[in-house]
Amino acid sequence: MTNAFFFSGRELTDEEILKPLDLHHFTVRPGLSETPQCQRCGNTTNFSSHPCARCGKICTYCRNCIEMGKISSCTKLYRWNGPEPAHSEKAGRLNWSGTLSAGQHTASENVLRAIQNGSEHTVWAVAGAGKTEVLFKGMAAALSGGKRVCLAAPRADVVRELAPRLSAVFPDTPPPALYGGSPDRHVYSPLIVSTTHQLFRFTEAFDVMIVDEVDAFPYTFDLSLQYAVQKARKKKSALIYLTATPEPSWKEDIKSGKREATLIPARYHRHPLPVPKMSWCGNWKKTIVPDPVQKWVKEKQKALLFYPHIETMEKALSRLKEVDERIESVHAGDPLRKEKVEAMRRGSIPVLLTTTILERGVTFPGVDVAVVGAEDRVFTESALVQIAGRAGRSAACPTGDVVLFHYGKTEAMVRAVEQIKQMNRLGRDRGLLDG
Amino acid sequence: MSRCLLCENSTEIDSWRAFFGAKPPPLCEACLSTLKKISGPSCKICARPMEKEAVCPDCLAWRKSTFVTNASLYHYNDAMQALIARFKYRGDYALADIFAQDIRTAAQKAACDLVCAVPLAPSRLAERRFNQSEALIERAGLTGMPLLARKESDKQSKKSRKERVGSRQTFYPIGDAAGKSVLLIDDIYTTGATIRLAADALEEAGAHSVKSITVARSGS
Numbered sequence: 001m002t003n004a005f006f007f008s009g010r011e012l013t014d015e016e017i018l019k020p021l022d023l024h025h026f027t028v029r030p031g032l033s034e035t036p037q038c039q040r041c042g043n044t045t046n047f048s049s050h051p052c053a054r055c056g057k058i059c060t061y062c063r064n065c066i067e068m069g070k071i072s073s074c075t076k077l078y079r080w081n082g083p084e085p086a087h088s089e090k091a092g093r094l095n096w097s098g099t100l101s102a103g104q105h106t107a108s109e110n111v112l113r114a115i116q117n118g119s120e121h122t123v124w125a126v127a128g129a130g131k132t133e134v135l136f137k138g139m140a141a142a143l144s145g146g147k148r149v150c151l152a153a154p155r156a157d158v159v160r161e162l163a164p165r166l167s168a169v170f171p172d173t174p175p176p177a178l179y180g181g182s183p184d185r186h187v188y189s190p191l192i193v194s195t196t197h198q199l200f201r202f203t204e205a206f207d208v209m210i211v212d213e214v215d216a217f218p219y220t221f222d223l224s225l226q227y228a229v230q231k232a233r234k235k236k237s238a239l240i241y242l243t244a245t246p247e248p249s250w251k252e253d254i255k256s257g258k259r260e261a262t263l264i265p266a267r268y269h270r271h272p273l274p275v276p277k278m279s280w281c282g283n284w285k286k287t288i289v290p291d292p293v294q295k296w297v298k299e300k301q302k303a304l305l306f307y308p309h310i311e312t313m314e315k316a317l318s319r320l321k322e323v324d325e326r327i328e329s330v331h332a333g334d335p336l337r338k339e340k341v342e343a344m345r346r347g348s349i350p351v352l353l354t355t356t357i358l359e360r361g362v363t364f365p366g367v368d369v370a371v372v373g374a375e376d377r378v379f380t381e382s383a384l385v386q387i388a389g390r391a392g393r394s395a396a397c398p399t400g401d402v403v404l405f406h407y408g409k410t411e412a413m414v415r416a417v418e419q420i421k422q423m424n425r426l427g428r429d430r431g432l433l434d435g
Numbered sequence: 436m437s438r439c440l441l442c443e444n445s446t447e448i449d450s451w452r453a454f455f456g457a458k459p460p461p462l463c464e465a466c467l468s469t470l471k472k473i474s475g476p477s478c479k480i481c482a483r484p485m486e487k488e489a490v491c492p493d494c495l496a497w498r499k500s501t502f503v504t505n506a507s508l509y510h511y512n513d514a515m516q517a518l519i520a521r522f523k524y525r526g527d528y529a530l531a532d533i534f535a536q537d538i539r540t541a542a543q544k545a546a547c548d549l550v551c552a553v554p555l556a557p558s559r560l561a562e563r564r565f566n567q568s569e570a571l572i573e574r575a576g577l578t579g580m581p582l583l584a585r586k587e588s589d590k591q592s593k594k595s596r597k598e599r600v601g602s603r604q605t606f607y608p609i610g611d612a613a614g615k616s617v618l619l620i621d622d623i624y625t626t627g628a629t630i631r632l633a634a635d636a637l638e639e640a641g642a643h644s645v646k647s648i649t650v651a652r653s654g655s
Contacts, residue, residue, distance in 0.1 A: 066521070066525050070526045
């Protein structure tokens, strides 16, 4: 860590800072405030304490962010207050020759304006609209203007997917990907892609903060991640949110104009979103693979089949292996998760059974989608909209079959279908769809 | 609201049970189910799980000492490994509560005169901020006696394998245990080397017998 620039924007504990160190250029503050509040993660409720061998007192510590290194009453946080590194003149050079759809173009201009004004803007873009491209122009302008940009997402797999894409687009500023255990942790760059979690280690670092999949678990649920985003951005900075399925409260704020937003109701390839069909399948908890599901699977060359729980999914797998033994299943804790998703992409798995982990962030060209037990409470309105959004994403295969197999319709199912239809209507009204 | 110490989910119990003095459990059912209690036949000395009750080859090979028996609560599986890493290396002291009840029960069964922590070397203690062994004793509501201390030594990771197996004594007595039985409490029992060295130092302090309780038993 010879490069002092590494510290720029970061706020680290005494244990993370390598010693001996010239403390001239550092501002030091206690890791816990008097209240107490953890100054790294914002936690005010989850603490414990013990006699501390380091300070000799009864020391309180934060249990919320302890996996990132312990913050106790006797921990100090160090923040670089020296000059900010100058960026290469070419930092914002954009290596991208694609064209934006009309919907993308509007959003792109609004993002650019928000970035230039240091204001807040939300892009509500349907699954497959091409959200990332909407950012390029604004990011390029920011980087050329010497600004520091962060693209954050709640989930590490999204971070790992975004970083190489941005490296190709900004070849002079390839962003490090920051997530737990990532190899890129120790570098400085004007552009970074990070999990919201890793932002705990930054304070007032970024002129432009972009949060992708802002409605995704655990971001909406974990207040400390929202705290991390606010802490990591400069007091005067732009804040861009991206979502395909905003929370109900966000939708209201967008409608009432409280939240400035651009809606992209159609996909870049100008085909409508596939509308889910509902199909009653009886008590699937008993039958595991109901007849209509079995029939559906047999007809498909490439499909995702969602189950609400691992147990029923594994039972279904052993039955469906009799249909085709290449059929596989995947869930969050699966040690072969990455490999199976990769095999699905290559086409060597015809049907992949999955829990909601594959509801977002993945693209399998030409895939059909079905949900078994769509009435289960894990399938919220936004989960179902995201799941339906896996179908027909590529320009080569812009249509797809989406079926919700259920044992009783729910409000969430009805609203998900309504939301998709409404987007298609809007897309048509605005001339964003062909045919 | 009471929450699971590992996953933060609610562990609230019925209010009528709380009224009668019941306390919410430290872990939710899902997290608790990842930990596997040791049961069934085991080595009579070190509690290693075995096909039938006997003395395991390791214990047969150890020289005679004041060390009598070890009791371990849980298997050292992946979940336990993660838990102990968070407790000891990350320093999440509160996790000692998970084992408080079990340790209290096992300590009663061991029926020793004194309880003693396995000490850490001063530099290691400063680095970790607390001694995991003392934390387990404290949270179990037991009173540990300061009978032992530990000298600075090279990090285990810097030693060769041969040096590790033949670990030299780093414990020394600082208290009086004359004619007493002593119970050591620690997080993991692996080869038994640490416990036996501590027992040797306790013998110097006058102890006539030493038992141990550990949260986990690693090794097959």
